[in-house]
Amino acid sequence: MVMDTPERNQINPSLSRVQWSFLPSVNVAKGTISYDAEYDSPVFNFLNGLSPIKTEKPAQIGQTFSSLSFPSPPRAFASPNLTSFKESKVLKRHNPFGKSSDVAIADSFHPYHNSRESQGNFHDGISAVDDSIALPGEHTNFSAEIPQALKYNNWGNPGYDPSHEDNSLDSIEVLNQESGEFDPKGQELEHWDNLISGDTDFFVFNSPNEAAAFKDIMQKPDSHLMPLVPESSIYNGLSDDSKAKIEDYRPEPLAVTDQMQDKHYVAMTSNTKEKADAEFASVMNHNKRRRCLDFETASVQRKNSDHNLKSDSLVHSNEKQLVAVKCNSSSQQCNMPAVGLDLNALAALKGDKKVISNDNWPCEIHVNLPSCTSVQIYTSHEHHDPLAVEVDSSDIGPQPVEDSSHASDFTVDEDVNQNSPQKKTHGDCKRCNCKKSKCLKLYCECFAARTYCTGNCSCKNCHNKLDHKDEVLQARKQIESRNPLAFTPKVIPEPEIGNDPNKTPAPSRHKRGCNCKKSSCQKKYCECFQAGVGCSINCRCDTCKNTFGRKDGVEIQAEVEIETCGKEVVENSSQKIEIQNSNGMSRLKISLNFLSEERMFGTLCSQPTVSDQERIDILGGRGRNG
DNA sequence: GAGTTTGAAACT
């Protein structure tokens, strides 16, 4: 019996496996579970979407969210692998199978990790997440959340095994082909600031003494960045310029506010400081390593910048480059990375491979993107006049938007994305279609997702663009002043019942509940239904027939069989998922077979074709009472 | 693609 459930609607067979994670249900679920992206697969993505998954392994790190029992914090590039800076400036990922793929990012992503809700306990009072990490002005926000993510980098990661950290997690390297050193520029330091944030686990020390010293230093009230290593070590042999720079660069205490968005853009433009930069970098690089890359700053040191660029609008010497990846859609089908847009967003984008590079740009970023994902690269100018280059992976070739004059000479390797369908309006990666709101109201899905509208949108009189950045920020503030949770995920995990660690993680529910009158919560008018969660006591709906769970407590049983047929992945694999919904609480039983390691990474480069798509057959019917 | 329906967001 084919059940008339949202699953069928949500899982669009036309989507590639990598896009699974952007399906509506996934969107919901991403807030409730966290999987190691190493085990990226449509199944995991799908399971993420279905949410309450009982993992085999208990969370390695205890859940510390208090208020709402929020799920796993993000595993943003939480690679324990040492990050060294070697031969090239290619972002690389080490996969657990030793394949040195060019997959730059792959990690589970938790859209809700980025929410203020989920981070509220970390940054009390801090406006934690701005999706617009891509924006230079909001850069600080982005980096600020990194330490949080790292602190819990393995939480809830079913594939996480502390004894095999080096194998289980990603490492990403920013390598300088020329110098073999990491970017010593200020932008890098800026992120050191946020990256470390007192989390010693973030670094790998050569000896216990170093670690102890580090900890000790970090405990000093004024320590934030430089005290990472003994000052004597830092200053030793440095020129006065370097010392001065180091002193100058003592960052302010970590705080994230909108006002800060334009701060910390200390461009070290003076040639006289380049030596200091280099020395500083050398010191920093010598004394410590970090496991993780603050990916949003694919910082590129450009000693001789201008001549290296085809387009001077793209990258200037000493400018920061924010490389952000976001899913442009605020729709449920691919809004996952659009929410929060932190490292996890990158981590979550394990889809179609893209290589974004510039012939003369000594940095390549290999990013796996789902088809509906765009890459925005912003360059901060001295006057903070952002540039935006956006490559929408749904399109072939460069996709400068916002301002064509800012187009770069990026080349987009579409080797795996040739068949990517256009997803303009009502496709898989729908964008907004606002006409009257200027895209500055929550009506606008893009705005609501804290993303800027792009060329994919069909909106009119749109002000949700970089050109109107101030206006956008003001609008956000205004809305948040009215409702501080306005930009938080609508679907949050259900508070856990009991403390049984073996219990299935709490399912999700709509934060505010729906108010449906006519749709019986059976159509996407209903936000609960749309989010793939059952109605709850919060709902005020009439005649609720939400197939994910009625507010009056109706159980639904369904068995979902997923068949994945990939030409370059594993064939004939199947996973069975049992979904049991009860009163808005769902449970999943999962049976997965990963047939080979190819499977794990087979999702990286495949593009959906007719023969390469998932089929979801809902074998089970409506449940007992549904 | 146009028109209708729907419910959230915004407003009063």
Add this chain to the structure above:
DNA sequence: CAGTTTCAAACTC
């Protein structure tokens, strides 16, 4: 907080 209006997505034809 409740009622009304506005809005854009979802849906239908």
